[in-house]
């Protein structure tokens with residue numbers, strides 16, 4: 001009796017208690033506001049995550065600027081960490097209270113790609129934070145098989161970057177044996193810096209290429225890259241000749257522009273490999289004869305599959321430094337400002353985190 005009176009009292013005080021939550025809701029081009037939203041309900045195979053940290057990614061900024069179609073009043077955000085708040089009755093892989101991260105591609109598990117080990121290419125893929133409600137909210141409902149526990153030695157902010165790290169791990173893993181391989185990473189944004197770190201950890205000799213000298217200097221100081229090419233100041237061709245006369249065994253393109261794609265094919269050695277990770281917003285015209293005559297091996301790399309456990313282990317074993325990538329933090333209430341801030345160019349920005 002007393003209990004029910006107390007609960008009624010709570011509902012009078014907090015009418016949203018239990019069924020609503022706070023979220024950053026996207027209302028169209030450059031409009032995001034911190035407001036009430038329905039708290040998600042979970043199915044028998046789902047986990048309810050209490051969100052702690054969310055990373056803002058290039059895709060989120062692209063959506064924010066009106067560059068991608070999302071449902072009305074969408075909640076975006078797909079790089080997240082949190083605590084298990086509740087589990088559906090058939091969930092056995094995680095328990096309430098555990099610290100977890102989640103993958104963001106919900107697959108059908110039935111199509112050709114799902115059945116042949118390429119779930120990232122699922123014909124019916126639905127992306128959390130794009131087609132489904134995302135993580136910029138107090139709570140997120142997510143299929144249990146996408147959820148992974150991480151040790152408490154890793155902070156929630158770092159854990160929010162497990163998703164971009166998984167993308168980098170996936171792309172580097174494709175390249176096979178890397179010891180003493182000459183590798184170039186064209187683009188030193190967050191993913192590029194993670195690709196640098198994994199390549200170096202695997203024994204490759206990495207050159208970082210970008211037009212931002214401060215980012216290049218930072219990566220060099222951290223020991224993530226061995227050589228620097230400043231594409232704004234240096235003659236790229238000449239610098240490559242100085243560093244590795246036979247050009248690069250492996251090149252990663254992590255920008256997504258015509259010029260950086262062209263550079264990537266140019267600086268790869270004959271029969272070398274080029275991995276394309278950049279998200280191109282328009283078609284690029286490139287010299288195809290560079291690929292034909294050099295017998296280049298060219299690969300596309302899209303999101304990730306089955307690399308979350310490996311990414312978590314790399315961070316737990318301190319093989320990768322995520323902490324240094326976090327340059328800006330905002331409280332959820334200030335989320336609108338976080339997007340304004342993250343979309344303006346600032347010299348020292350790498351990664352922005354929003355905390356719930």
Ligand SMILES: [Zn+2]
Nearest residue numbers: 057058059079
């Ligand atoms: Zn992303």
Ligand SMILES: [Zn+2]
Nearest residue numbers: 108111114122
């Ligand atoms: Zn599928």
